Amino acid sequence: EVQLVQSGAEVKKPGESLKISCKASGYTFNTYWIGWVRQMPGKGLEWMGIVYPRDSDTRYSPSFQGQVTFSVVKSINTAYLHWNNLKASDTAMYYCARYEQGLASFDCWGQGTLVTVSS
Amino acid sequence: EIVLTQSPGTLSLSPGERATLSCRASQSVDSSYLAWCQQKPGQAPRLLIYGASSRATGIPDRFSGSGSGTDFTLTISRLEPEDFAVYYCQQYSRSPWTFGQGTKVEIK
Numbered sequence: 773e774v775q776l777v778q779s780g781a782e783v784k785k786p787g788e789s790l791k792i793s794c795k796a797s798g799y800t801f802n803t804y805w806i807g808w809v810r811q812m813p814g815k816g817l818e819w820m821g822i823v824y825p826r827d828s829d830t831r832y833s834p835s836f837q838g839q840v841t842f843s844v845v846k847s848i849n850t851a852y853l854h855w856n857n858l859k860a861s862d863t864a865m866y867y868c869a870r871y872e873q874g875l876a877s878f879d880c881w882g883q884g885t886l887v888t889v890s891s
Numbered sequence: 892e893i894v895l896t897q898s899p900g901t902l903s904l905s906p907g908e909r910a911t912l913s914c915r916a917s918q919s920v921d922s923s924y925l926a927w928c929q930q931k932p933g934q935a936p937r938l939l940i941y942g943a944s945s946r947a948t949g950i951p952d953r954f955s956g957s958g959s960g961t962d963f964t965l966t967i968s969r970l971e972p973e974d975f976a977v978y979y980c981q982q983y984s985r986s987p988w989t990f991g992q993g994t995k996v997e998i999k
Contacts, residue, residue, distance in 0.1 A: 807988075809936075816979065816990060816991070816992045816993045817930075817936065817979055817981075817990040817993075818990065819981075819987060819988040819989060819990065831986060833986075833987040833988075834892075834987060835987070867935055867936070869936075871983075875926075875938075875941040875942070875945075875947070876923055876924045876926070876941060876942065876983050877924075877926035877938055877941040877942075877947075877981065877983060878926075878928070878936075878938060878981075879938050879941075879947065880938075881935040881936055881937070881938075882935065883935055884935050
C-alpha cells in the first residue's frame with residue numbers, strides 16, 4: 773500500500789527554524805516527484821513546489837521561492853520541508869503528496885503536519 | 892500563472908440530489924492535466940478525477956468529470972451523506988501548478 777506519513781504537529785516561535793518530514797512507503801521512492809501543499813487556517817490549497825528524490829531536482833512556486841527549502845534522504849525514503857526563519861504567517865497545515873506522472877496528479881497525500889508559529 | 896475559479900462557492904443540496912461544480916481557467920488547460928480532489932474536515936485531500944474525466948482508483952461512478960480548454964465540470968449524480976465536503980480543481984499543465992479556491996457542498 774502506498775503511504776506517506778508525515779511528522780507530528782509543531783509549535784514554534786517567530787525566527788526559529790523547522791524541518792518537517794514525509795516518509796514514503798509501498799513504492800519506489802526515487803521515481804516519483806513529491807509535492808508540498810500549504811493550507812492556511814480555513815483556507816484553500818496552495819502548491820508550494822515539488823522535488824524529485826532521484827536527483828533532488830526541485831521546482832518552487834514563485835510564491836514560496838526563497839521562503840522554504842525542500843530536501844530528501846533517499847536511504848530512508850523521506851522528504852523534508854525546511855524553514856530557516858519562521859513567521860507567524862507560516863502557521864498552516866502542510867501536506868506532502870506523491871505526483872503520479874501517469875495520472876498527472878497528486879494521487880496519494882500525507883495526513884498533514886500542523887505548524888503553529890506564535891510568540 | 893493559471894488562475895482557476897470555482898463556482899459556486901457553496902452548494903446547498905439534499906442527499907440524493909445532483910451536484911454540478913464548475914472550474915474555469917484563466918488560460919486554456921490541457922485536459923490531461925486537470926484533476927479534482929475532495930477534502931473532508933480534518934482530513935487530507937483525496938484524488939477523485941484525473942485527466943479531466945478519469946476516476947481515480949476506488950472512486951464511485953456517481954462522480955464524473957468533463958470539460959476541456961477553460962471550462963471543466965465535476966458532477967456528482969446522486970449525493971450520498973459522505974459526499975458533503977469541499978472540492979478543489981487543480982491544474983498541472985503549467986508551472987506554477989494551481990488549485991481553485993474550492994466549492995463546499997453542504998447539506999441543505
